[in-house]
Amino acid sequence: MGSMPARWSSAVVVVVATLAACSPQVDIAVVRGDDLTELPIDFVRFVFRAEGEEPIEKGPFAVEGIPGSDFAAVAPESVFSVDVIACKELDAGTCETEDTFIARGCAGGFSRSRDDALAITIELHPASVGNAQCPVEDPDADTVE
């Protein structure tokens, strides 16, 4: 195999370095729970909740069109949770209230420093189950109230 021209190898190094630098710090895998094997899911939206901060809404997205990566303004060292809400349709008002959710799952109590990587797996359950579990309670909520 011929050697790569210097300018292209330089470009490759730059691209690789850029990709490495910009690779997601938090990887979120969304999976189906055992109670949700058959239900078709077309849309999902994400809610990041950090202590003392307004919830950060992302989506809804079509399942096959979820952005590969995005930014969540959750400051380092903050304790945060991720709420994933699934819907069948996106008509007016749907996917906004719990009665329009068809599935939901969440995980919380995460905290990370500035340069930490984190992997999160969120299991979706039927809305009746998920709505009861989510959002994850703020551990300090009671104290705050």
Add this chain to the structure above:
Amino acid sequence: MMMVASLAVCVVAVTGSDPAVFAGVAVRGAVSDDDVVQVTEQLRSMFQARGARVVAPIENKGTRERERRVLKDLDDRLDDAARAAAATDWNGARELLQDALALFEEHLAFTDDDAAWARYRELLVLQSTALLHVNDKVGADQELLQLLAVEPDWRPKKGVTPAAVAARFDAVRDEARATPPASLEVKSRPAGAKVLVDGRRAGRAPVAIELPPGVHYVIVEDHGRVHHQRVVVGDGGARVSARLGSPELEASVRLLAQLRQPATKKAELLDLASDVADVALVAVVLPWGRSVQVVCARVTDGELDAVVAAPLPRNPGAREKVVFQLVEAALTQKADGWIAAADAAQALRPLLLSGMGDTSINDAPEPAPTGLIIGGVVGGLVVVAAVGLGAALVFLNESNKDKGFTYGIDASALE
């Protein structure tokens, strides 16, 4: 490598809607024979391929190069014929020898190259052998008679000449000796042209030569203007009358002679080029380190309307490509310009008229093809853009780390 200190110019003419006319090639300065041959051949063939009509004087060096190539082909065919003969496939051998003869007559018969004529004699011996093995004694004798017609002193060689031919030879030689020689008269216009018969010098026209009847190959040549003719000389003899040159060719010869001088006035160039055709293209080949530069000019209705030039790479494939680009530009480009080089176009006309090339370059760099230059520029921009974008992304990412995090989602399990 033998160097020549001469001038080479190629001239091409395009007359209005008539086909382009390619009128010649020459070299100015110390350019190697190999370069002269290669560039000349490529310019001739490429101008012709682009529809040009070639009236260029014959370059002996170019002819030699072509002859070398054809000689190899001829050797291959003779080898094949010998193998067929060894396998007693005599009809197959005869067919191969007929092909070899056609090749010789088309490309090699009008040369003084001893190697080519040695192949011709070998061919006739093999043909005679094959005919004897198919019981065609008359045909076999005719081949030997032809052999003696072009080479009266030929004799069989023990251990080399096939025994069947050697056995027939004495009878055939006696027949040849019994046949009176015939006269071949050669005239030329203009008179004084050199005459070669069967590869041997035979004086200057007009001339009468006594020779054995048979097929003879006659060349009449005068300063690159060549007439060649296959002549069947019977008992009553034969005549060859060679009218050398044409008005276009004569004008090209004069133009080339002028451009071989160390310097040519532009007015002289235009006058002489106009004599060639309404539109004439002239190229000068100059030394350039260990390679050459070619400068082609197009003269249209007495005006020098475009000069294009290119330094030629030494690599044969790259060189052919550059010559192709040069020919294309010479025929179509409207303004002066370099091909595959970045030199100033203003220097081209002085280079055409009086340039002597540059032999001081010890190791001339290969000129970068235009595509490579463009590719390099584009590639450089891509790299700069990639570096800039990468740096911006890295900076942005580092900055964002204080405010939050980037995340990726894998929801393929939901699909």
